[in-house]
Amino acid sequence: MSAKNLAQKYIGKLTFWKTVFFLVILVGLYAAVLRYSQGLGTATNLNDNFPWGLWIGFDVLCGVGLASGGFTLAAVVYIFNIKQFKPIIRPAILTAFLGYLLVIVGLLFDLGKPWNIWHPVVMWNPHSVMFEVAWCVMLYTAVLALEFSPVVFEKFRLEKPLKIIKRITIPLVILGVILSTLHQSSLGSLFLIAPQNLHPLWYSPLLPVYFFISAVMVGFAMVIFEANLSSRAFNTPLEKPLLMELARAAAFIMMLYLVLRVIDFGRRDVWAYLVQPTYETLMFWLEIGGGVILPMIVLSIPKFRRNRTALFWSVAMVVVGFVMNRMNVTITGFQRTAGEFYYPSFYEVAVTLMLVALGFAAFRFVAKYFPIFEETQPLPAAARKQVKVTVKPKAAFLESQ
């Protein structure tokens, strides 16, 4: 009876968020029809001056970056052998896997000829950064699928493949870390060829290094962020000491990132841009000040790290700062030379929202039916039922973020 009461209690919220979800999907599908029937020109605000916009800046660059918790945590648990982080690795790998799948779906929207997306498999140009990224993303998505596969094997009690996959865990993780290092940094290398177009606040020969470090940094932040959300949504205990440890690591990496950027600013002698009263300078300070410096300070102080609210909001700022960085590199940094102001069209936003919603839904679905929060032994039927019920408010909570 109490289960029924619980269900009833949440049904109101559930319907509301379900409605929102289906609306987002519906609008997204409409945008998709428009994009595929009328072309990019109608569906997006992209044009000859602004060939890349929201879909590359957010869906692809942020999608890949925010999924980096998968490889960083895999390295922490399996390479560094810090086993106490194991309880949070499965959600991280699931997020990464879903993230990469969504990146590929996002590409299917952005590419002018999406039916040719497989071409890099057979048509090679090793000089191209994009070619390398394509291969890395392909291979790493496969690695992630394998890294996640034990969850599926456990669920269906497939002992044999489970044994095989566990035997190759280490080579798989090493491969995953190498592939991630390559393409996380190469997403920055994409812009190396545009020194004349990208604003000096963001252009640097060190772009690949920045992209890699910031990806590691946001990977930790995302793991903490998600663990917070999940623990509320799924009523699982928060692994706070672990998260605090990760937060400390993240703060350290942020410091490294900041020092590197300062040195690089000196070497390129572009200090002047930091104080110009321009739109770019404002965006830069929001990105660095709000997304790196401030959370770095907060996370460096043990007292704040221990505070769940402070921890949550600082890593949220890191995530937002990361998104700003990628958007600034793709969009803000090009505005000056493009000679116009790009902002995404309604349909671009609609498709992006649809992808995000699909990501949440897929995570929720997998979390509901697969053992990602515990390595088990399926729960007895009664307990499982309870999990199902408590899962429901998740959508409500997540989407309100």
Add this chain to the structure above:
Amino acid sequence: MSYGILFDTTKCIGCEGCMYACREQNGLPENDQYKLSAQNYTVVKSVQDTYYRQMCMHCEDPACVSVCPVGALEKTEEGPVVYDAQKCIGCRYCMVSCPFSVPKYEWASPNPAISKCVMCYERIQEGEIPACADICPTGATQFGKRDELLAEAHRRIEENPDLYYPHVYGETEAGGTSVLFLSSIPFTELGFPEGEEYQKAFPTYTWKAQKEIPNVVVFGGVFLYGLWWIVNRRIEIDNGTMSGTGKREENE
């Protein structure tokens, strides 16, 4: 044997014959937009009384060719940078990378292609010259072998130092281009991009990072495996689980 085009602003009378011929040749619609687009592979523009053309520069070491993930763009032996729409996936990286902002896109099409001047590659293969050079009534657009055109350009500057701004645009810009420009006024006034970045071929900017990839793979692999081995071994020793057979603790 690499061909090129020499354009001389002092000879151009702004008749726009090249724009006409180009549209004819490439089956492009009539339009009155004076900018490069999916409808215009070349345009004639003017600054004060100086006419000049915009078109693909056909770089010697083109950024677009280097960035294309599928090799849809190609620098031919004859000089032209050509494009294969069959290979193209539509990522538009060529547009982002081009130092001269030349490649344009068929934004209105559900099956869009990149559009840019290909120096009438088909005509060159048949032994003809590009349509724009063919129609040009004054010889402002001249087709020929690049090294000969370059020598010719320098000869003109030398013979008429008062007439010309003393620089052949495209000789060194972006690592050298197959299309060369002579002008009566400084190229910056024509809006031609100049600056430190243009003093070398653009693919070199990327190559500096790209060439490290094999190192990352090899050293990364060795480093990570070594790290795992050491960490794992120490844990084994700490736990007293070292069995002497070298068998390691299961990792899951």
